[in-house]
Amino acid sequence: MxxxxxxxxxxxxxxxxxxxxxxxxxxxxxxxxxxxxxxxxxxxxxxxxxxxxxxxxxxxxxxxxxxxxxxxxxxxxxxxxxxxxxxxLVSTKPSFQGGMFKHTSKQLLPNWLQLNEIVRTGEPARSVNAEDDGSEFFKAFVHDIFPLSYPAAQVLAGHLALGSREGTVRVLDIAAGSGVWSIALTQSAPNVLATAFDWEGVLPATQAMVGRFGLLERYTFLPGDLNTTPFGDGYDVATLGHILHSEGAENSKALLKKTFEALKAGGTISIAEFLVNEERTGPPGSLIFAVNMLVNTKNGDTFSFEEIAAWLTAAGFVDVRTLDAPGPSPLVLATKP
Known part of the structure; x- marks a missing residue:
């Protein structure tokens, strides 16, 4: 029957x-x-x-x-x-994540309402990864989304155990925003010094958050553009916290190569992203975020672990792996040989 x-x-x-x-x-x-x-x-x-x-x-x-x-x-x-x-959702608690709703209604929804036209033309409502527009966009909400990444950043800090290393450990926080990734790493051990790299218009927001944690004396703030400003070299750890999706595939490949050159031998890169599966059939949240990149960037998208791993390998990294952490996806780690 x-x-x-x-x-x-x-x-x-x-x-x-x-x-x-x-x-x-x-x-x-x-x-x-x-x-x-x-x-x-x-x-x-x-x-x-x-x-x-x-x-x-x-x-x-x-x-x-x-x-x-x-x-x-x-x-x-x-x-x-x-x-x-x-x-x-209680604003006085460190776990508060309500700031995302203000970001959605004030910054995202007005752009998403243009989606029909964006799909027709392939052109975004705005390009938030361009400095003239992006600085205003990001400095308005990086503090609000700090709690979204802080638990994952603390897991990364525990995994890397930087305090067990001899001498000074140098961390490069690329497109730092609130500084959440380097803050957690710097908090984890007294031998960690951080360089926060971002647009000049965003770095005051980074400095304010770093100051809130009492870590300013252990920070250097480096203004510039991802594509043109040198990062320097000799870093032990580099973090790319939710950056590749706004840059698109070609810029991401170049950025990973540039990051490889900034690390010392044995250095670690850590990438946070909204990963999709290899077939691009899920998870829904990451696929929807790809539409968000269509709306708000020129070339942004979401990528699979396999794609990012291939880019890392092409840049010279080895031992590409994942680290389970709170958030939309595991962190992607790799090592400079």
């Missing part, structure tokens, strides 16, 4: 048609401090209205929507945080 085939319904299509709604509802809750207010204690709608200053009608709608999405819970007339929100 054959198993009946489940009927095809439009339910999943309708969910995607409203796919923008959870993002904007969470951001509205963040903007009106809902998660911070509920972190103090469970509260009624009236109490949240009083604490936030937002309207009763507006809050009722988004609070109930967030209950339906399981970002909030309700017991009687009191709302409380779900565990996920308590961990990641």
């Amino acid at each position: 054959s198993t009946p085939t489940a009927p095809v319904t439009p339910e999943r299509i309708m969910q995607f048609a409203w796919g923008y709604a959870p993002t904007l509802a969470i951001e509205a809750a963040l903007q009106h401090r809902v998660f911070d207010i509920l972190d103090e204690s469970p509260k009624t709608l009236d109490e949240i209205v009083m604490a936030s200053g937002a309207s009763e009608r507006g809050l009722r709608a988004i609070l109930n929507a967030l209950v339906g999405l399981d970002f909030l819970r309700r017991d009687g007339d009191k709302y409380t945080l779900a565990p996920e929100s308590e961990a990641f």
Whole structure:
């Protein structure tokens, strides 16, 4: 006896048609401090209205929507945080990841709304990997996305165990942004000195975050362009934290060769990326991020481990490998022989 085939319904299509709604509802809750207010204690709608200053009608709608999405819970007339929100959406906690929602609504969505035309022409809404546009784009949100990479950077620091090495260890943080990768490595051992490389317009944001961690005296800040400014040489570790996807294949190949030349023999490169599988059939998040690169860069894309490994090998690296770490994909590591 054959198993009946489940009927095809439009339910999943309708969910995607409203796919923008959870993002904007969470951001509205963040903007009106809902998660911070509920972190103090469970509260009624009236109490949240009083604490936030937002309207009763507006809050009722988004609070109930967030209950339906399981970002909030309700017991009687009191709302409380779900565990996920308590961990990641309270702005006073180091694990806070709500800054990504502001970045999405203020910087990404206006560009994505041009997607029909971008697909027709192949030209992005903006090119964030060009300095005149990119400096403003990145300095506005690098602090907000620091928590996204910090756990992975700490795993990298533990794996490299730089404190067990004799003498000074030099780290090159390429396109440093918030400095998250070099901050974790510098925190891990007193013998680590870091060079943060980025556009001149972004480095003040890097300096501010490094200063927040009390590490300024162990840093050098090097302004310049990825393609034209020399990195120097003699580094023990070089990090490329979510950079290749904005550069595209050809620029990435050249950047990996340039990084190879900046490392000393035995040096390690660490790459963080949104990896896709070799067939480009998944994972969905990395495939969607490739569309984000279509929207926001001239040549950006997402790549597979196999592609990046081939580029690293061509640049002269050996022992290309992965390191499991929190984030969208494992880190890709390789060694200069």
